[in-house]
Amino acid sequence: xxxxxxxxxxxxxxxxYRHLVSILGKEWVLHTPEELIVYECDGxxxxxxxxxxxxFPTCTEEVVKIVKLAGQYKIPFxxxxxxxxxxxxxxxxxxxxxxxxxxxxxILNIDYENRLAxxxxxxxxxxxxxxxxxxxxxxxxxxxxxxxxxxxxxVAENAGGPHTLKYGVTTNHVMALEVVLPxxxxxxxxxxxxxxxxxxxxxxxxxxxxxxxxxxxxxVRLLYSPPAVKTMLAVYDSVxxxxxxxxxxxxxxxxxxxxxxxxxxxxQAIEASVYATGIPKDxxxxxxxxxxxxxxxxxxxxxxxxEVIKTNNAREIRVAKNETERKKLWxxxxxxxxxxxxxxxxxxxxxxxxxxxxxxQILQEIDDLGRRHGLRMANVFHAGDGNLHPIILYDxxxxxxxxxxxxxxxxxxxxxxxxxxxxxxxxxxxxxKQEFMSLIFxxxxxxxxxxxxxxFNPENLANPSKIFPIRRGCRELPKNILESSDQKYxxxxxxxxx
Amino acid sequence: MxxxxxxxxxxxxxxxxxxxxxxxxxxxxAVEPKSVEExxxxxxxxxxxxxxxxxxxxxxxxxxxxxxxxFDVAISLANFNRxxxxxxxxxxxxVESGCRLVDLQxxxxxxxxxxxxxxxxxxxxxxxxxxxxxxxxxxxxxxGTMRDFLLGISVVQPDGTPTRFGARVVKNVTGYDMCKLxxxxxxxxxxxxxxxxxxxxxPPCEKTVLVVLKGLSEVGLALDKLFSSPLTPSAxxxxxxxxxAVLNQSISLTDSKEGYSLVxxxxxxxxxxxxxxxxxxxxxxxLCAKGIILxxxxxxxxxxxxxxxxxxxxxxxxxxxxKLKVNGKSNQLVxxxxxxxxxxxxxxxxVYIKSHAGSGIIRAFLxxxxxxxxxxxxxxxxxxxxxxxxxxxxTVIIESLPLALKGTIDVWGCDTKDKYLMQRIREKxxxxxxxxxxxxxx
Numbered sequence: 023x024x025x026x027x028x029x030x031x032x033x034x035x036x037x038x039y040r041h042l043v044s045i046l047g048k049e050w051v052l053h054t055p056e057e058l059i060v061y062e063c064d065g066x067x068x069x070x071x072x073x074x075x076x077x078f079p080t081c082t083e084e085v086v087k088i089v090k091l092a093g094q095y096k097i098p099f100x101x102x103x104x105x106x107x108x109x110x111x112x113x114x115x116x117x118x119x120x121x122x123x124x125x126x127x128x129i130l131n132i133d134y135e136n137r138l139a140x141x142x143x144x145x146x147x148x149x150x151x152x153x154x155x156x157x158x159x160x161x162x163x164x165x166x167x168x169x170x171x172x173x174x175x176x177v178a179e180n181a182g183g184p185h186t187l188k189y190g191v192t193t194n195h196v197m198a199l200e201v202v203l204p205x206x207x208x209x210x211x212x213x214x215x216x217x218x219x220x221x222x223x224x225x226x227x228x229x230x231x232x233x234x235x236x237x238x239x240x241x242v243r244l245l246y247s248p249p250a251v252k253t254m255l256a257v258y259d260s261v262x263x264x265x266x267x268x269x270x271x272x273x274x275x276x277x278x279x280x281x282x283x284x285x286x287x288x289x290q291a292i293e294a295s296v297y298a299t300g301i302p303k304d305x306x307x308x309x310x311x312x313x314x315x316x317x318x319x320x321x322x323x324x325x326x327x328x329e330v331i332k333t334n335n336a337r338e339i340r341v342a343k344n345e346t347e348r349k350k351l352w353x354x355x356x357x358x359x360x361x362x363x364x365x366x367x368x369x370x371x372x373x374x375x376x377x378x379x380x381x382x383q384i385l386q387e388i389d390d391l392g393r394r395h396g397l398r399m400a401n402v403f404h405a406g407d408g409n410l411h412p413i414i415l416y417d418x419x420x421x422x423x424x425x426x427x428x429x430x431x432x433x434x435x436x437x438x439x440x441x442x443x444x445x446x447x448x449x450x451x452x453x454x455k456q457e458f459m460s461l462i463f464x465x466x467x468x469x470x471x472x473x474x475x476x477x478f479n480p481e482n483l484a485n486p487s488k489i490f491p492i493r494r495g496c497r498e499l500p501k502n503i504l505e506s507s508d509q510k511y512x513x514x515x516x517x518x519x520x
Numbered sequence: 521m522x523x524x525x526x527x528x529x530x531x532x533x534x535x536x537x538x539x540x541x542x543x544x545x546x547x548x549x550a551v552e553p554k555s556v557e558e559x560x561x562x563x564x565x566x567x568x569x570x571x572x573x574x575x576x577x578x579x580x581x582x583x584x585x586x587x588x589x590x591f592d593v594a595i596s597l598a599n600f601n602r603x604x605x606x607x608x609x610x611x612x613x614x615v616e617s618g619c620r621l622v623d624l625q626x627x628x629x630x631x632x633x634x635x636x637x638x639x640x641x642x643x644x645x646x647x648x649x650x651x652x653x654x655x656x657x658x659x660x661x662x663x664g665t666m667r668d669f670l671l672g673i674s675v676v677q678p679d680g681t682p683t684r685f686g687a688r689v690v691k692n693v694t695g696y697d698m699c700k701l702x703x704x705x706x707x708x709x710x711x712x713x714x715x716x717x718x719x720x721x722x723p724p725c726e727k728t729v730l731v732v733l734k735g736l737s738e739v740g741l742a743l744d745k746l747f748s749s750p751l752t753p754s755a756x757x758x759x760x761x762x763x764x765a766v767l768n769q770s771i772s773l774t775d776s777k778e779g780y781s782l783v784x785x786x787x788x789x790x791x792x793x794x795x796x797x798x799x800x801x802x803x804x805x806x807l808c809a810k811g812i813i814l815x816x817x818x819x820x821x822x823x824x825x826x827x828x829x830x831x832x833x834x835x836x837x838x839x840x841x842x843k844l845k846v847n848g849k850s851n852q853l854v855x856x857x858x859x860x861x862x863x864x865x866x867x868x869x870x871v872y873i874k875s876h877a878g879s880g881i882i883r884a885f886l887x888x889x890x891x892x893x894x895x896x897x898x899x900x901x902x903x904x905x906x907x908x909x910x911x912x913x914x915t916v917i918i919e920s921l922p923l924a925l926k927g928t929i930d931v932w933g934c935d936t937k938d939k940y941l942m943q944r945i946r947e948k949x950x951x952x953x954x955x956x957x958x959x960x961x962x
Contacts, residue, residue, distance in 0.1 A: 215914035216847025225700025275721035319792025
């Protein structure tokens with residue numbers, strides 16, 4: 023229904039360009055292919071599409087004018103923060119206008135009395151915490167991209183991160199939003215004053231991946247920074263022992279701030295790279311565990327965790343003695359993705375989520391599936407949340423590599439769903455997984471979701487052709503992605519590989 | 521219009537319908553469906569017959585809302601009372617909507633887990649009613665509210681179609697976050713049949729500190745100090761002198777001292793609790809607030825029960841009672857408390873106030889001397905408070921109002937622009953207005 027592609031865009035491009043320039047000035051409207059190519063994709067590089075224009079608004083009023091213009095000419099529009107989406111959230115699949123938010127990057131107010139911050143969508147996630155630091159407050163959601171990704175993008179994708187186990191994801195920390203809907207109207211949703219009355223519009227909007235409209239102002243909750251942090255790393259000879267530790271810790275009534283797992287292939291990649299931390303290369307799994315809280319209680323918590331680690335046959339335990347050591351332990355985790363380059367030409371990062379108790383079973387199955395496809399797998403993920411990030415290692419230049427990778431990815435997702443999990447824990451659906459939605463939702467479920475989209479975006483101009491299946495069946499999108507990316511890679515085939 | 525007949529599967533004997541009275545209205549039929557299919561059938565029938573339907577859990581929140589436009593059928597979820605899936609290791613549980621909160625907690629307790637929500641009517645409330653009314657209590661300060669715990673939901677849409685959203689995982693961005701839409705939707709978007717909830721480990725140690733302060737300025741100072749400290753209480757409540765007197769009647773703790781009382785609960789590992797209690801005493805010492813510290817869990821639970829439950833503040837009072845939920849900013853607590861206390865003179869009533877301090881939420885019980893109270897004065901008082909709060913996007917919900925006054929004022933007081941979006945949501949999902957017609961914001 024309203025997810026059908028917007029009508030073929032035969033809009034008068036020059037006329038629209040003139041209008042955009044009159045709103046923002048020439049400097050802030052990109053339209054030549056050389057300028058636009060930067061915006062043809064985001065973190066999901068498999069699929070590309072040039073927008074017709076990229077514009078840089080500075081305030082809500084300008085956003086309103088741009089959106090109204092788009093509405094007038096029925097041109098699709100897509101908001102874009104730092105472009106770190108891994109599911110294609112910011113790719114303008116149907117062309118149109120990309121609104122880039124780097125000029126709306128002000129922290130408007132930090133209200134310590136009410137423990138909240140009011141920010142523009144282009145504010146970088148980490149900058150909120152940096153701004154609130156002097157009074158010991160911070161913004162809890164910390165996606166791995168937090169040094170560059172923006173709050174606007176975090177809201178659109180309902181971003182998670184390693185510390186969400188204890189503190190929750192973006193939606194748990196957003197109190198109110200100012201949004202511009204596709205009809206050009208500005209709405210305030212939610213409130214920082216107690217509970218909002220009526221339906222939870224903020225909760226509905228967060229995670230809608232830009233398909234409801236554009237967020238122009240965000241009120242987020244700030245937390246008092248925990249005075250003490252303890253980080254430890256445990257090395258295992260068996261994945262099962264590591265996963266038993268994960269459930270053991272939770273069962274002891276301790277909710278760590280972070281509980282991350284790194285598997286053998288990742289350890290090897292890290293240890294072969296500049297981020298090497300001296301983890302034994304023959305280890306099967308490593309757990310990175312962080313707890314935070316009051317200095318007084320934290321020792322007691324740590325003792326409980328160490329007990330569980332020891333009971334589950336860890337062969338080595340390291341506890342960071344200071345901030346430098348802590349950073350070093352985290353560096354292994356955070357730079358894992360960079361390190362894969364050492365052991366594989368290409369890799370595809372997946373995102374799936376399963377009930378924690380299914381970890382040992384699913385990890386084994388992923389391994390088996392990989393072997394069946396003749397592909398190596400690595401895994402570095404949020405074990406405490408059951409949020410997997412299987413990494414498929416491959417070489418794009420092998421004939422049929424992409425088909426093989428995407429087929430394997432599909433099978434892994436199917437298994438996640440079969441054990442009671444879901445398609446994405448934190449990367450979103452976007453373009454990447456829209457054809458898989460029917461693995462988990464019935465027609466009626468999808469219809470109900472689309473009804474909500476129609477409330478906000480009845481003409482389907484805001485980020486069209488995302489989230490919902492467009493083609494029939496799960497297998498067709500991969501082919502489509504392949505076509506565009508194959509062409510792209512053909513151009514580079516002659517380049518000497520090193 | 522055909523009237524509902526006993527041909528509907530699960531229809532209760534007519535003698536039972538009196539259990540389902542809402543604002544003096546009795547339904548023609550009360551139904552206790554046994555399956556999602558039966559609910560679907562009933563909703564489809566209701567659509568063709570233009571019936572008005574009210575879903576029922578324990579009925580403890582049915583006082584909330586504007587008068588019903590129609591009430592033909594009550595749907596009781598009493599048969600949906602199981603806990604079909606429970607995996608302690610995952611800290612996730614699946615519960616049917618008619619299951620009572622206390623029964624769920626009893627299932628979880630042996631594994632040292634709980635769902636950290638403590639609304640009034642704790643012993644009666646069903647999970648379905650709690651989701652529909654976004655019910656919360658003192659724990660919301662440290663643990664959050666329903667929207668933070670609901671991971672998955674099954675909904676029979678108003679047209680009878682069964683749907684399911686979310687999953688049994690703690691982190692999930694697969695499609696829109698539909699769970700949020702149903703929290704606090706007051707049964708207007710579908711019949712909720714089961715849920716997945718995220719759980720937390722029970723705190724290994726708990727202590728409660730109660731202090732009595734002379735005046736509201738001390739309260740403001742005390743809260744400022746607490747909230748800019750690293751202390752992590754699970755609950756921080758403020759009682760006005762009248763509410764403190766209620767507490768004193770039930771459990772004699774403060775030698776009937778008069779004043780405003782802050783009640784703070786800590787729940788963590790033992791060391792952390794002990795340290796925080798000491799820190800709190802040190803923080804508040806300059807305010808001459810010598811605290812009473814409760815360590816005994818039975819004593820603490822008794823105190824929190826009295827504090828939490830509505831019946832404590834109704835306390836056998838036979839006259840008219842108005843219950844307000846005031847949503848303001850956290851730092852408006854003192855100002856709002858003063859304004860509410862001024863109702864005492866204006867409306868000639870006793871004012872009992874308990875607040876979730878730090879969450880910006882105040883619950884006030886007005887015991888009226890005249891019965892029924894003067895409509896104009898009541899409306900003026902509430903509207904005055906609403907005008908004060910409007911610029912901050914704060915609101916006043918009248919959660920309970922004498923029958924004679926229902927319909928004289930909109931109990932929700934939602935008049936912001938986003939109401940239009942709520943109307944569109946309602947029209948999309950329940951175009952015939954079958955569910956709870958007339959009662960909700962839209």
